[in-house]
Amino acid sequence: MRVTDLPLELPGYEHVYSGKVRDLYAPVGDDGQVVPDRLLLVASNRLSAYDWMMSPEIPDKGAVLTRLSLWWFDQLADLVPNHVISTDVPAAVAGRAVLVRKLEMLKVEAIARAYLTGGGLEEYRATGAVCGVVLPEGLEDGSRLPEPVFTPTTKAPVGEHDLPMSPAEVEAELGAEVAAEVSRLTRAILARGNEIAAERGILIADTKVEFGVSPDGSGGLVLADEVLTPDSSRFWPAAAWQPGRTQPSYDKQFVRDWLTSPESGWDRHAGGPPPELPARIVEQTRAKYVEAYELLTGERF
Ligand code: PZK
Numbered sequence: 001m002r003v004t005d006l007p008l009e010l011p012g013y014e015h016v017y018s019g020k021v022r023d024l025y026a027p028v029g030d031d032g033q034v035v036p037d038r039l040l041l042v043a044s045n046r047l048s049a050y051d052w053m054m055s056p057e058i059p060d061k062g063a064v065l066t067r068l069s070l071w072w073f074d075q076l077a078d079l080v081p082n083h084v085i086s087t088d089v090p091a092a093v094a095g096r097a098v099l100v101r102k103l104e105m106l107k108v109e110a111i112a113r114a115y116l117t118g119g120g121l122e123e124y125r126a127t128g129a130v131c132g133v134v135l136p137e138g139l140e141d142g143s144r145l146p147e148p149v150f151t152p153t154t155k156a157p158v159g160e161h162d163l164p165m166s167p168a169e170v171e172a173e174l175g176a177e178v179a180a181e182v183s184r185l186t187r188a189i190l191a192r193g194n195e196i197a198a199e200r201g202i203l204i205a206d207t208k209v210e211f212g213v214s215p216d217g218s219g220g221l222v223l224a225d226e227v228l229t230p231d232s233s234r235f236w237p238a239a240a241w242q243p244g245r246t247q248p249s250y251d252k253q254f255v256r257d258w259l260t261s262p263e264s265g266w267d268r269h270a271g272g273p274p275p276e277l278p279a280r281i282v283e284q285t286r287a288k289y290v291e292a293y294e295l296l297t298g299e300r301f
Helices: 061-075 118-127 167-174 176-198 253-259 279-297
Strands: 013-018 022-027 038-043 084-086 097-101 110-115 144-150 202-213 222-224 233-237
Touching: 038 061, 061 097, 061 176, 061 279, 110 176, 144 176, 167 176, 176 202, 202 279, 253 279
Parallel strands: none
Antiparallel strands: 013 022, 022 038, 038 097, 084 097, 110 144, 110 202, 202 222, 202 233
């Protein structure tokens, strides 16, 4: 978040932490004490591109992503339990916040890839494998993988980049049994996501999920955070999919195209901040988020 943006004052909650696009609050009980086992997860309308926060914000982005994530939790409920308790939240964040169980979060970013691009593509070009999984020859940017591959990373602090973790590092962090379960579930979530999305014109190239466990040690892995949103995943329009080039991004393409066009006047390699987005680009971007929600869920936003 920009240092100029103060956290919201939410009655009955204390601000705990802000990431680039989401904010965490802790509920405060009638006795004035922080409720130890719950958190309020708030999705902002902030958008980042080329590692910069854009201004202005994208209206309704937080609500679209929150509703999409809740819908996916339902679609995945037979695979894994999730952290959601309630959508009864303060009016100031209605529709873009959820009350969740506070978990002990695993210190691994659980990523699975169904299509090859980004860091996975770089590793494949250098070694022929991704995260220990040997892949067929001749794959290109955007190629579909034979099956989803688990490619975990470290959780770096805000502003730093996550680093790939080897299977041995994940086992050292989680133990062999939990590591295997995280891998299996992450791949199953992406496979289920793609089964559903493919019928609706969207490919999900890769996704990052977060798991936690109950602090009392009871029960197994719980799916936390947001799931299968355009912020946690690469969504590609299926109609434009064409291996061998960079695929258009479902949500950020208008922003990226404008920022790199002469009209914006911005040189992203010069180090300075990007200019304000024109209203037209903001509205087109909002419409893409809404379109993804409506296509996937079959419901009007
Ligand atoms: C938790 N994050 C990432 C999210 C941020 C950062 N159920 C949970 N229990 C305990 N911790 C978390 C969760 C969840 N979800 C998630 N960090 C901690 C995150 C939103 C905003 F700034």
